[in-house]
Amino acid sequence: MKVLVTGGAGFIGSHLCDLLLARGHEVLCVDNLATGSKNNIIHIENDNFSYVRHNVTKPLYLEEKIDWIFHLASPASPIDYLELPIPTLKVGALGTYNMLGLAKEKNARFLLTSTSEVYGDPLVSPQSEEYWGNVNPIGPRGVYDEAKRFAEAITMAYHRYHGVETRIVRIFNTYGPRMRLKDGRVVPNFIGQALNGEDLTVYGDGSQTRSFCYVSDEIEGIYRLMLSDYSDPINIGNPEERTILEFANFVLKLTGTSSKIIFKELPEDDPKQRRPDITKARKILNWEPKVSLEEGLGKTIQYFKGILKNVIQ
Numbered sequence: 001m002k003v004l005v006t007g008g009a010g011f012i013g014s015h016l017c018d019l020l021l022a023r024g025h026e027v028l029c030v031d032n033l034a035t036g037s038k039n040n041i042i043h044i045e046n047d048n049f050s051y052v053r054h055n056v057t058k059p060l061y062l063e064e065k066i067d068w069i070f071h072l073a074s075p076a077s078p079i080d081y082l083e084l085p086i087p088t089l090k091v092g093a094l095g096t097y098n099m100l101g102l103a104k105e106k107n108a109r110f111l112l113t114s115t116s117e118v119y120g121d122p123l124v125s126p127q128s129e130e131y132w133g134n135v136n137p138i139g140p141r142g143v144y145d146e147a148k149r150f151a152e153a154i155t156m157a158y159h160r161y162h163g164v165e166t167r168i169v170r171i172f173n174t175y176g177p178r179m180r181l182k183d184g185r186v187v188p189n190f191i192g193q194a195l196n197g198e199d200l201t202v203y204g205d206g207s208q209t210r211s212f213c214y215v216s217d218e219i220e221g222i223y224r225l226m227l228s229d230y231s232d233p234i235n236i237g238n239p240e241e242r243t244i245l246e247f248a249n250f251v252l253k254l255t256g257t258s259s260k261i262i263f264k265e266l267p268e269d270d271p272k273q274r275r276p277d278i279t280k281a282r283k284i285l286n287w288e289p290k291v292s293l294e295e296g297l298g299k300t301i302q303y304f305k306g307i308l309k310n311v312i313q
């Protein structure tokens, strides 16, 4: 297949490019490097890979045929979308509109990477795809949550009205190598602090829960969804729920640091719990996560050790 990956120079996108190339596909990576980096794709030496720097909020004209579009372009960490509120809304709205237009023109299958944030601060747990969410549209996180909710709505509209073959994955917290140390998400935060001998910052009392999916599991689920014929949203994430405090203690243990845990005030609209119901992914995609938190964190810690070593040298 000839595959377009928007946001392919980002954390998840670059792993997806690796997987697609390993499975024999031709990949065109499109990214404006707003939050991604060429370092994430610099290792790729493959004639089937090409990269174009482009902002997908502007139309993209391509001569060649395209079979699949994976649309990942969007700031994704709270620090990024709080700093880039309007680009986040634009890429969720205009970027998704442009890529759906391209899918329609090329008769390509289109996959949107949506997010568990569409459930907001959920009033039910675990969250199944039928739950409509509890989102504050005008809170600081609204720029991301509502952009993704709009992106889902326009994706379904192109599917229903224009007959475009569409897929929607709702990604739950994913972690692994190529995340940025300072992207504000809890995994790089804790690991970075632990490796630098700093205290780990827990917001609130640490009783809020998250579930963490290792990136190789996440992209396998996304790939299987693209292959499927299922057009309603589907959760892909790890249902093993942990409190943030448990998780901080786990990072302390695995890094062997003498750092301590300190507590700070909870940011506005921080969800108190997050846990995917993956019944559908199990049944429809025959998918479930395989990598344990211990194994995934071990690999991520090794990666960050390498980054920090290079910074020091």
Ligand SMILES: NC(=O)c1ccc[n+]([C@@H]2O[C@H](COP(=O)([O-])OP(=O)(O)OC[C@H]3O[C@@H](n4cnc5c(N)ncnc54)[C@H](O)[C@@H]3O)[C@@H](O)[C@H]2O)c1
Binding pocket: 006, 007, 008, 009, 010, 011, 012, 013, 030, 031, 032, 033, 034, 035, 036, 037, 054, 055, 056, 057, 071, 072, 073, 074, 075, 076, 077, 091, 095, 113, 114, 115, 116, 170, 171, 172, 173, 174, 175
């Ligand atoms: N990582 C997670 O835990 C998680 C959770 C839920 C959803 N997601 C979704 O997965 C996707 C990838 O997230 P990630 O964690 O890899 O984030 P990331 O920031 O590492 O990657 C996003 C990529 O999109 C690019 N981009 C942003 N705006 C663009 C634009 N206008 N035009 C072209 N490229 C643009 C960035 O430069 C970056 O390379 C996002 O859509 C995000 O919403 C991620």
